[in-house]
Amino acid sequence: MPPEKVVLSQGRGYDIYFRSLEDIPKLLSTVRVSLQRCIVISDSNVAPIYMDLLCDRMKSSMGESECEILPIVLPAGETTKSQDSLQTIYDRSLHWGINRMTPVFALGGGVVGDVAGFAAATLLRGLPLIHIPTSLIAQVDSAIGGKTGFNHACGKNLIGSFYQPLLVCADPDTLLTLPDREWTSGLAEVIKHALIADESFFEWIELHLSEIIDRDQSVTATMVQRAAAIKCRVVSEDELESGPRMILNFGHTFAHALERSLGYGTLTHGEAVTIGMRAALVLSGRFLKEIELDRADRVLSRLPVPEVPRSISIEELTRAMATDKKRTTEGLRFVLIEKIGRAYTTVNVEQVDIEAAWRSVLPR
Numbered sequence: 001m002p003p004e005k006v007v008l009s010q011g012r013g014y015d016i017y018f019r020s021l022e023d024i025p026k027l028l029s030t031v032r033v034s035l036q037r038c039i040v041i042s043d044s045n046v047a048p049i050y051m052d053l054l055c056d057r058m059k060s061s062m063g064e065s066e067c068e069i070l071p072i073v074l075p076a077g078e079t080t081k082s083q084d085s086l087q088t089i090y091d092r093s094l095h096w097g098i099n100r101m102t103p104v105f106a107l108g109g110g111v112v113g114d115v116a117g118f119a120a121a122t123l124l125r126g127l128p129l130i131h132i133p134t135s136l137i138a139q140v141d142s143a144i145g146g147k148t149g150f151n152h153a154c155g156k157n158l159i160g161s162f163y164q165p166l167l168v169c170a171d172p173d174t175l176l177t178l179p180d181r182e183w184t185s186g187l188a189e190v191i192k193h194a195l196i197a198d199e200s201f202f203e204w205i206e207l208h209l210s211e212i213i214d215r216d217q218s219v220t221a222t223m224v225q226r227a228a229a230i231k232c233r234v235v236s237e238d239e240l241e242s243g244p245r246m247i248l249n250f251g252h253t254f255a256h257a258l259e260r261s262l263g264y265g266t267l268t269h270g271e272a273v274t275i276g277m278r279a280a281l282v283l284s285g286r287f288l289k290e291i292e293l294d295r296a297d298r299v300l301s302r303l304p305v306p307e308v309p310r311s312i313s314i315e316e317l318t319r320a321m322a323t324d325k326k327r328t329t330e331g332l333r334f335v336l337i338e339k340i341g342r343a344y345t346t347v348n349v350e351q352v353d354i355e356a357a358w359r360s361v362l363p364r
């Protein structure tokens, strides 16, 4: 399978390969990176399964004594997207000894990718970064496009940078060990890509929805590659989110408010995005035809999400929305759907409509 590509200004860009972890040394030879001293950052679920395999492959391609690796394993989960994790990475890397050629490998899901990416962006003002995404969200979304960062008590992803990797290597087989809950969470971002940018992909998802949810291998590879290709296209158009890239935030203004209000990690990011997209569809109702809204909602309603606790109030969620990064001087910016496959952004949304959208997804 040929790689997907992110093509950026000034001749920059990188490839996204869907290949076995075994092939990593070969893929690394396509970029300028030294494996003499490397940092591999992972989490406590992913490292026991894949860390040794990755390190062994790198060492055997170089010769055991020619390749030194510092493995850093962080606790699994959204709470790892914190300043404390960054401090751990900074302390361990700097005490171990790094130079500007030392590559950082992010081996894991979106949490590892975001934190390791920010560490790579900031250590010595920038180290080479290679993403090895192992969750569905990471393979179709977070490892592509260069957003890195961590959460703050005031809101999600409030501290971060744009920092592009040299290469992304996604091994489809790593998805086989992903828990079911994380699989359906990842499907939220897949469906998001179809809803905002590719009607024919959405039709394909409708057609294969049961197989997709059941993780039928005959369709998943196509699905992952098509979803990743959409992300590559959008990022290539607008690296720094000054315009078209904003549509990737469909459902996220609601989702981030939920994640923060419930406490990070209560819902998975994908579950929050599923609920957020259903709310954003209701808010899209001014232009979106009812028949399209129903089609979109029918697909999203197949993704299992835990019920949001009744204790959570619309006032609290509205307060949490106020610190969203997407806030402008004119107000909160929402991504809405005009028709399946086409999204737009707007700040012209009435508070009463936002509240109605919240009510449509919260327990009665």
Ligand code: NAD
Pocket (backbone or CB within 6 Å): 043, 044, 045, 046, 049, 076, 077, 078, 081, 108, 109, 110, 111, 112, 114, 134, 135, 136, 137, 138, 141, 142, 143, 144, 145, 146, 147, 148, 157, 174, 175, 176, 177, 178, 179, 182, 185, 268, 269, 270
């Ligand atoms: P995650 O990294 O927490 O991974 C989900 C869970 O699956 C974790 O418990 C992890 O240990 C486990 N896991 C990952 N791969 C596994 C595998 N192959 N086998 C077994 N277990 C595995 O979260 P995620 O869902 O991958 O990503 C969500 C995060 O990504 C959120 O913080 C979100 O904000 C961020 N995100 C960032 C971007 C971006 O553009 N940077 C885009 C989307 C999401």
Ligand code: GLY
Pocket (backbone or CB within 6 Å): 141, 144, 145, 147, 241, 245, 248, 249
């Ligand atoms: N996940 C949103 C973006 O990458 O822009």
